[in-house]
Amino acid sequence: MATEKNYGNPELEAKLRDRYLYTDDTNPEFLNDVKKVSRTIAHMCYQCGTCTGSCPSAPRSSYRIRLFMRRGVLGLEKEALNDPDLWLCTTCYSCTDRCPRDIAPTDVIMAMRNLAFKYDIVPRNFLKTVQLIYTTGHGVPNNDVNRSAREKLGLSRDPPTTHSYPEFMPGIQKIIDHYKLKENADRILAEEGQ
Amino acid sequence: MAESKHQYAFFLGCIAPNRYPGCESAAIKTSAKVGIELLPLKGAGCCPAPGAFGSIDLNVFYALAARNLVLAEQMNMDITLICNGCYKSIWEVNHILKHNDELRDGVNEVLKEVDMEFKGSIDVWHLAELYYDPKICGVNKLAASVTRPLTGTKIAVHYGCHLMKPGKERHFGDTENPMWIDELVEALGAEAVQYRNKMQCCGAGGGVRGYDLTHSLDITNEKLINVTEVGADAITEVCPFCQLQYDRGQIEIEEKFGKTYGIPVLHFNELLGLAQGMSPQELALDLHGIDCKPFLEKIL
Numbered sequence: 001m002a003t004e005k006n007y008g009n010p011e012l013e014a015k016l017r018d019r020y021l022y023t024d025d026t027n028p029e030f031l032n033d034v035k036k037v038s039r040t041i042a043h044m045c046y047q048c049g050t051c052t053g054s055c056p057s058a059p060r061s062s063y064r065i066r067l068f069m070r071r072g073v074l075g076l077e078k079e080a081l082n083d084p085d086l087w088l089c090t091t092c093y094s095c096t097d098r099c100p101r102d103i104a105p106t107d108v109i110m111a112m113r114n115l116a117f118k119y120d121i122v123p124r125n126f127l128k129t130v131q132l133i134y135t136t137g138h139g140v141p142n143n144d145v146n147r148s149a150r151e152k153l154g155l156s157r158d159p160p161t162t163h164s165y166p167e168f169m170p171g172i173q174k175i176i177d178h179y180k181l182k183e184n185a186d187r188i189l190a191e192e193g194q
Numbered sequence: 195m196a197e198s199k200h201q202y203a204f205f206l207g208c209i210a211p212n213r214y215p216g217c218e219s220a221a222i223k224t225s226a227k228v229g230i231e232l233l234p235l236k237g238a239g240c241c242p243a244p245g246a247f248g249s250i251d252l253n254v255f256y257a258l259a260a261r262n263l264v265l266a267e268q269m270n271m272d273i274t275l276i277c278n279g280c281y282k283s284i285w286e287v288n289h290i291l292k293h294n295d296e297l298r299d300g301v302n303e304v305l306k307e308v309d310m311e312f313k314g315s316i317d318v319w320h321l322a323e324l325y326y327d328p329k330i331c332g333v334n335k336l337a338a339s340v341t342r343p344l345t346g347t348k349i350a351v352h353y354g355c356h357l358m359k360p361g362k363e364r365h366f367g368d369t370e371n372p373m374w375i376d377e378l379v380e381a382l383g384a385e386a387v388q389y390r391n392k393m394q395c396c397g398a399g400g401g402v403r404g405y406d407l408t409h410s411l412d413i414t415n416e417k418l419i420n421v422t423e424v425g426a427d428a429i430t431e432v433c434p435f436c437q438l439q440y441d442r443g444q445i446e447i448e449e450k451f452g453k454t455y456g457i458p459v460l461h462f463n464e465l466l467g468l469a470q471g472m473s474p475q476e477l478a479l480d481l482h483g484i485d486c487k488p489f490l491e492k493i494l
Contacts, residue, residue, distance in 0.1 A: 037252060056394050056395045056397070056413050056416075057402070057409070057413070060409060060412050060413070061409060087249075087400075087401065087402070087405045087406075088402060088405070088406065088409060089400050089402070090245075090355075090395045090397060090398070090399040090400040090402045090410070090413070091244065091245050091248075091355070091356075091399050091400035092355040092359065092394075092395035092399060092400075093355055093356070093359035093360045094355075094359070094393070094394075094395070096359065096360040096362075097359050097360055097361050097362070097369050097370075102362070104360060106360070110248055110249060110252065111252075113249040113250065114249070114250065114251060114252055117249075117250040117251065122249075122250055123401070123404070123405045125246070125401060125404030125405055126246050126249055126250050126401055126404070126405075127250075128404075129243060129246040129247065129404075130246075130247070130250070133239065133240050133242060133247075133258075137239035137240060138208045138212060138239060138240050139208050139240040139242065139243045139246060139247075140208035140209050140212050140213060140240075141208070141212060142211070142212045143212070145481075146212055146213060146215060146481075149215055149478050149481055150211075150215045152475075152478070153215055153216065153219040153476065153478055154219070155211075155215055155218065155219055159206050159211035159212070159218070160206075160234035160235070160236050160238075161206055161211065161235075161236075161237065161238045161239060162237060162238070162239045163211075164236075165236055165237040167237070168236075168237035168239070170308075171261060171308040171310070172239055172258065172261065174307050174308050175254065175257045175258055175261060175304055175305075175307070175308065176254060176258075178257070178304050178307060179251055179253055179254045179257075181250070181251055181254050
């Protein structure tokens with residue numbers, strides 16, 4: 001969105017000026033990044049609002065998925081990625097089911113979250129899940145109360161997952177390390193802790 | 195003992211085995227009664243959680259889900275599971291990697307580091323859909339396995355999100371007002387009650403439960419109001435994470451909002467277990483946050 005057109009004619013400049021968006025703070029690649037990660041046709045959004053109208057988070061917060069769709073199209077990367085509302089989508093896919101343009105707005109949100117993470121923008125709870133999976137293989141690991149309950153049911157104290165077969169843990173850790181995910185999670189949590 | 199004709203690798207996920215083991219135990223026992231045998235998927239891990247992991251790095255999400263899929267491919271067996279969140283990860287990644295060569299090659303490059311390869315040779319099913327499928331079980335066969343009908347009880351079915359949605363990519367038909375799980379519930383002799391906004395999310399997904407608990411619980415509270423309005427004796431679902439959100443969530447709602455519901459929340463497999471004559475102890479119902487007694491008194 002150019003604010004100065006440099007037509008050298010003040011009259012034309014005034015007549016043709018962009019009336020809708022005056023900001024240099026856009027990233028023209030943002031939409032392409034979003035489309036690449038989400039694999040959905042985000043540019044097709046015509047702002048009908050069906051997504052926000054279907055959203056269980058909208059009635060109880062300022063989260064508006066339609067706004068994020070617009071930010072994507074306009075390249076308003078910083079505005080989108082720094083908005084704490086980005087993390088209020090429950091990923092229920094109601095908007096995706098109802099979108100008349102066959103876009104998956106839910107996947108647009110997921111893509112924006114992925115892009116935010118590249119700038120270290122991420123709520124703590126997501127990082128803690130990474131640490132748990134890295135150390136136990138489970139996002140919700142077993143505990144002693146549950147172990148004795150399992151025993152009473154005739155189940156093994158630990159389920160036949162990585163909990164019973166820790167020899168599978170290095171495989172999980174290698175995959176996570178390949179993407180430096182644990183490393184980044186540890187670093188961000190440590191920085192936030194200061 | 196029913197003959198086992200249909201064998202599946204049983205993908206457990208996290209919340210069922212580690213928080214509600216009754217769901218795991220019930221799934222193994224109830225399915226055996228209709229000729230489905232569940233075999234352990236050794237070394238499986240987290241699916242990984244689609245909200246928590248998918249939100250920060252989809253590539254890791256694909257690769258970790260693929261690792262679980264390869265374990266079942268090595269058994270040469272389809273996967274079945276009992277959690278909608280796991281279904282989103284395991285079913286969807288299987289589906290994506292089977293149809294997207296670029297992503298599949300990327301994932302296989304990483305899997306090579308752990309001596310694995312995703313081949314795309316198996317399918318993934320939710321156990322509830324196997325119960326509904328007449329080629330595997332079907333409503334009639336399920337009804338025939340019932341020894342203690344849940345007559346006189348009203349059950350509100352919560353379908354959850356990640357099993358059926360997005361509907362365009364799935365195969366469950368109508369996602370606005372589905373009835374197939376209601377049919378399964380009625381096969382147990384209960385009345386499946388209809389309530390306002392049946393398909394609304396429980397509020398837990400997408401990492402929102404961890405990010406903003408009161409926001410998440412406010413969504414749950416809305417569903418509890420709608421379920422109470424029609425006089426449901428219990429909620430049933432096919433997702434241990436939804437179960438956690440409704441069950442432990444009611445305790446949190448009481449603490450944070452001062453509202454009390456006391457509605458028992460049972461996974462469909464627990465409900466089926468009761469209808470097939472399993473005792474509350476065999477289902478570890480004492481681990482539930484909300485006392486199931488008011489419901490049990492109606493059927494025992």
